[in-house]
Amino acid sequence: MKYQEEKTSQNESKIFIDPPAQAAMEPVHSNHSTPPTYESRQDIFKTPEELTDSLWQCIQTKNARTALIQIENATLYQQYVVANDNWLMNNMMARLPTKERNCIADILYHLIDDTGMLIRLVDIRFGIRIGSAQITNPDVLTNAQKIKRYQLHHNQEIEAPWTKSGVIRLYGGFLKLPQKDLREIKAILAIQPKNASLESISGEAHTNKGIVGLRFNDELLNNKEDGEFTEPDAEQKYGKADTSIGTNIFDFTTAHEFGHIIDRKHGYSARKDFRKISGWQEHSHNDLQTLTESIRDSLKNPYPDSFSAQERKLCMRCAEDLIRQHPAPGNEGKAIQYAITRSLNATFEFGNTYSGRPLSTIRPKIAGSGLIMHIRQAFAESMPWLNGELFPDMKRQIHESYRGENWFSYRNSAWTSGKISKYQFRNPEEEFAELYASYHTSEKKGEKTPKQLRKWFEMNVK
Numbered sequence: 001m002k003y004q005e006e007k008t009s010q011n012e013s014k015i016f017i018d019p020p021a022q023a024a025m026e027p028v029h030s031n032h033s034t035p036p037t038y039e040s041r042q043d044i045f046k047t048p049e050e051l052t053d054s055l056w057q058c059i060q061t062k063n064a065r066t067a068l069i070q071i072e073n074a075t076l077y078q079q080y081v082v083a084n085d086n087w088l089m090n091n092m093m094a095r096l097p098t099k100e101r102n103c104i105a106d107i108l109y110h111l112i113d114d115t116g117m118l119i120r121l122v123d124i125r126f127g128i129r130i131g132s133a134q135i136t137n138p139d140v141l142t143n144a145q146k147i148k149r150y151q152l153h154h155n156q157e158i159e160a161p162w163t164k165s166g167v168i169r170l171y172g173g174f175l176k177l178p179q180k181d182l183r184e185i186k187a188i189l190a191i192q193p194k195n196a197s198l199e200s201i202s203g204e205a206h207t208n209k210g211i212v213g214l215r216f217n218d219e220l221l222n223n224k225e226d227g228e229f230t231e232p233d234a235e236q237k238y239g240k241a242d243t244s245i246g247t248n249i250f251d252f253t254t255a256h257e258f259g260h261i262i263d264r265k266h267g268y269s270a271r272k273d274f275r276k277i278s279g280w281q282e283h284s285h286n287d288l289q290t291l292t293e294s295i296r297d298s299l300k301n302p303y304p305d306s307f308s309a310q311e312r313k314l315c316m317r318c319a320e321d322l323i324r325q326h327p328a329p330g331n332e333g334k335a336i337q338y339a340i341t342r343s344l345n346a347t348f349e350f351g352n353t354y355s356g357r358p359l360s361t362i363r364p365k366i367a368g369s370g371l372i373m374h375i376r377q378a379f380a381e382s383m384p385w386l387n388g389e390l391f392p393d394m395k396r397q398i399h400e401s402y403r404g405e406n407w408f409s410y411r412n413s414a415w416t417s418g419k420i421s422k423y424q425f426r427n428p429e430e431e432f433a434e435l436y437a438s439y440h441t442s443e444k445k446g447e448k449t450p451k452q453l454r455k456w457f458e459m460n461v462k
């Protein structure tokens with residue numbers, strides 16, 4: 001399915017709509033945190049009922065540590081019985097101190113069958129609402145409803161109910177993230193197309209509302225990144241594979257969207273020291289002349305050697321006009337013709353000749369110039385950052401990041417010296433979100449994150 005690559009301005013909210021990736025199926029792994037170690041009193045219960053009775057005693061006598069130790073040492077079947085005793089679970093969650101309560105939740109969550117109980121548990125444990133039906137804060141609810149209306153209106157999508165597997169996967173992902181960061185997340189909505197099936201996972205962050213939308217279904221939950229967002233032969237080409245290859249897409253996408261929310265709060269991706277790592281430069285779309293010059297200067301061969309000074313000037317004018325027109329995808333050909341004709345007519349009297357030849361003779365020369373050719377492929381709709389490789393004729397890579405907004409350029413070596421994914425090169429905000437996901441979702445924090453980015457992240461964010 002096709003996604004609108006766009007950013008809307010609902011109450012100045014910045015919405016990152018990240019396109020889906022494709023991946024292969026992999027078996028499920030559940031993640032849960034290690035509870036604190038207490039001197040263990042090995043309580044052995046013969047039946048689950050003995051354990052539940054004892055836990056109830058613990059609640060009444062406020063003996064949280066004993067409750068935790070008993071659950072830790074219980075058999076998997078006993079734990080399963082406890083996890084699915086809603087009355088006992090509700091009492092433990094409501095009445096035990098936070099630390100022990102959280103540890104118990106982390107041990108038991110993956111055994112819970114009741115999705116409603118799981119959703120309540122996530123709320124209690126992390127303060128995050130799963131689905132708009134769970135939202136009680138009127139401001140958050142209003143925002144979630146706006147998002148729902150927006151999804152339906154623009155993308156023909158609906159908010160879908162969360163499944164047990166979805167919430168369990170989400171919970172496991174939360175355990176990998178800094179708890180202080182989770183406080184910035186208000187709600188997570190599951191989104192699905194209204195009249196079509198979903199083929200890959202994607203997400204969006206409504207950054208000033210703290211709301212994340214995730215598109216997925218249960219069949220996609222264990223998919224791993226295998227090439228859509230990464231360069232499959234990066235290792236052969238540069239000696240370094242893209243590090244997000246093989247990561248779980250659901251976990252990575254969720255963390256990526258959280259990264260946008262954390263970034264908005266702290267302004268990480270706008271920092272000079274962050275942008276220096278990949279050599280980012282931002283090129284204002286409000287100054288088209290300077291932008292066009294930057295594109296020209298990024299190219300090894302912006303025009304054919306045979307171009308005269310006047311032809312070069314004309315080519316620059318056409319390039320500027322082409323950016324101003326910003327043709328819809330597939331219409332570049334027409335737009336280029338129009339831009340060139342307009343520039344020619346503005347430069348020469350209409351119907352006049354150029355160097356003694358009809359104006360039409362220079363048109364194909366300009367259309368075929370490196371400058372015009374690059375602009376055609378560098379508009380946001382073409383998603384140039386997802387190209388298989390670097391544009392080879394560029395000294396620096398430069399493209400439009402979101403339609404009608406500023407352009408960005410980065411150093412070629414940032415791409416070849418070991419990257420997370422191709423998507424990190426959309427703009428610095430996406431690079432930060434990819435960095436955040438890469439750092440937190442790997443088995444050992446940061447182990448898959450490129451060295452420079454990891455170093456910066458550990459010094460400034462972690």
Ligand SMILES: [Zn+2]
Nearest residue numbers: 016018430433
């Ligand atoms: Zn993003």
